[in-house]
Amino acid sequence: xxxxxxxxxxxxSLPIWGQHTEGTKxxxxxxxxxxxIPSIPNDELTEQLPFRVYPNPATENVTVEFRLTLPAxxxxxxxxxxxxxxxxxxxxxxxxxxxxxxxxxxxxxIGVYLIxxxxxxxxxxxxxxVVN
Numbered sequence: 517x518x519x520x521x522x523x524x525x526x527x528x529s530l531p532i533w534g535q536h537t538e539g540t541k542x543x544x545x546x547x548x549x550x551x552x553i554p555s556i557p558n559d560e561l562t563e564q565l566p567f568r569v570y571p572n573p574a575t576e577n578v579t580v581e582f583r584l585t586l587p588a589x590x591x592x593x594x595x596x597x598x599x600x601x602x603x604x605x606x607x608x609x610x611x612x613x614x615x616x617x618x619x620x621x622x623x624x625x626i627g628v629y630l631i632x633x634x635x636x637x638x639x640x641x642x643x644x645x646v647v648n
Contacts (some may be wrong), residue, residue, distance in 0.1 A: 520610070566640055567592075567633040573645035580605060580617045580631060587611050588635045594644070595630040602629070621646050 567582040580592050592605040602624070606617045629644045 525614045566635070566638055567631075567642070569642050571646055572643075573647040575647055576619055576622060577618060577620055578631075578644060580633070581614065582617075582633065584610055584612050584635070590615075591632075591634040592617050593634075594624070595632055595641075597628055597630065599630075603621045603631050605631075 522602055523545075549613055567580055569578060571578070581590075582590065584590070587609060589607075589609050591607045593601050594603040594605060595601055603619065605619050626647050626648055629646060631642050631644050633640045
């Protein structure tokens with residue numbers, strides 16, 4: 517009798533197949549439901565802003581900072597406003613963690629440029645001002 521009550525409680529508490537509740541994510545191809553997806557604190561780099569460029573405006577050097585939760589191939593490029601690649605700052609596999617890519621701007625004329633960050637399915641661009 518105790519086992520039957522336990523099974524009834526477990527069965528009643530299971531979600532109905534295909535039912536979605538707030539805070540769940542479902543892989544409908546495999547019928548798998550993932551609960552309790554953690555959120556990222558506001559002060560960390562996110563998919564909306566996966567990298568930081570500083571100082572900006574910059575004079576002699578610039579740093580691109582990014583954080584990875586999994587190993588990933590990352591490409592960071594310096595582009596003209598027309599999209600022409602001027603310099604590849606990084607193009608390699610990085611382990612999880614916080615990373616810094618630095619470059620000098622001594623041969624880059626004063627103006628506005630783009631820093632392009634690419635990894636897996638993320639492609640983001642930020643403006644960089646180079647000043648005297």
